Amino acid sequence: MIKIAISAETTIDLTEEILERFDIKTVPYSVCLGDEVRWDGELSNEELVEYVNKTKTLPKTCAVNREQFREHFEKLLKDYDAVIHFALSSELSSAYNNAVAEAETLKNVFVLDSRSLSSGIGLLAIYGRKLADTGYSPKEIYEKCLKRVPYVQVSSALKRVDYLYLGGRCGMLSLLGANILRIRPQIIIREGKIYSGKKYRGKFEHVVKQYVRDTLNEFCDPDLSIAVVAYTTAPKDIVKYAENALKERGFKEVFVVRAGATVTSHCGEECLGVYYINDGGKS
Secondary structure: OOOEEEEEEHHHOOOHHHHHHOOEEEEOOEEEEOOEEEEOOOOOHHHHHHHHHHHOOOOEEEOOOHHHHHHHHHHHHOOOOEEEEEEOOOOOOOHHHHHHHHHOOOOOEEEEEOOOOOHHHHHHHHHHHHHHHHOOOHHHHHHHHHHHHHHEEEEEEEOOOHHHHHOOOOOHHHHHHHHHHOEEEEEEEEOOEEEEEEEEEOOHHHHHHHHHHHHHHHOOOOOOOEEEEEEOOOOHHHHHHHHHHHHHHOOOEEEEEEOOHHHHHHHOOOEEEEEEEOOOOOO
16 A cells, blocks of 8 residues: 655644654644744744743744755655645745645645644644555545535634734734723634634623533534644633533544744633534544
8 A cells, every 4th residue: 555644834733742643743833033043843832922022022923934845855755655744724834835846846745725724734734644544545545635625624722913013914003902801712724724703791601601612502503523722822710621522522532732932922822712624433
């Protein structure tokens, strides 16, 4: 049987245990804290938050460049017959275009635009691995995963909008209004882009509970094989609530992961999301 590598950038935000279990290989983004350059996956969220609180400046994140992709793909092709790479949404990063440019110079490298971020990418990559282990060809895997892209449900509830303000994604009036009125916005991924969703008010604990209920009600035809709870920072009891809510909905496996530094740089502290593929498992 052909040996297929499943690949992604570190923005896949899966734990080392999950990556090892599904044999998913990653290549890192870089994160710049002023003049200091760190790799996504090595820089902790606590260090990142400390930097932002001290400097009132967001770190700069850098997409995987062509040279990195070439080295990554060539290394994988020494041990595998083909590579399927799941890239961060092309609407959010140049990584997809960089990966495609290098893949075109090599044989048997397929690059899929996930139109997603964080562990939404991970859900597709895990599906790809399951197909590979079942014996599908690289082209068949690519095509079947591509069909599921529009159904990946990725959204999050935010406690604060400070990082969105620092990143130029909301204005001063929105920042002041959110702080005074205790507005907790939802962000959603649609067609590869980040949009503002519902606006909640109150304590973050209550907001997360309502957000999770709303998400499960709105996206009500899930593939119940896997769901993910992804967070930047959050109290343990809130994370546990989201995990239990997904289990009660009937998901067979619920992975709890922490978003890496790249995603945290844009979403900030106390951000929690639930992700799953909303196609009833029919694909």
